Amino acid sequence: QVQLVESGGGLVQAGGSLRLSCAASGRTFSSLAMGWFRQAPGKEREFVAAISWGGGMTSYADSVKGRFTISRDNAKNTVYLQMNSLKPEDTAVYYCAARDGSRSSDPKNYGYWGQGTQVTVSS
Numbered sequence: 001q002v003q004l005v006e007s008g009g010g011l012v013q014a015g016g017s018l019r020l021s022c023a024a025s026g027r028t029f030s031s032l033a034m035g036w037f038r039q040a041p042g043k044e045r046e047f048v049a050a051i052s053w054g055g056g057m058t059s060y061a062d063s064v065k066g067r068f069t070i071s072r073d074n075a076k077n078t079v080y081l082q083m084n085s086l087k088p089e090d091t092a093v094y095y096c097a098a099r100d101g102s103r104s105s106d107p108k109n110y111g112y113w114g115q116g117t118q119v120t121v122s123s
Helices: none
Strands: 003-007 010-013 018-025 032-039 046-051 058-060 068-073 078-083 092-100 117-122
Touching: 003 092, 018 032, 018 092, 018 117, 032 068, 032 078, 046 068, 046 078, 058 068
Parallel strands: 010 117
Antiparallel strands: 003 018, 018 078, 032 046, 032 092, 046 058, 068 078, 092 117
């Protein structure tokens, strides 16, 4: 079992920045690929970013490419999502997810999920 706890969400003005953190426990963190997803009201959960177990490979949704950066610190069992140049359309609940194997943009491939953290971007 893997337990994931997100933090760092909040209210920010458009153009601002936030950094989300996701602390993992219960398994060897360095063996897990990690992903960030988000879900806005009335919409399906969508992929934001993913990172390989070693941190050497990352992938991003087109909508956040160039603005968001995913990273991880295996010594701290933590994955981060640095969000810059935030837009109102980035408003959503952001979820951290973990899976064995390679990184993936499909939420169905992730077996472990955090409880989510709210990000609200005002215009």
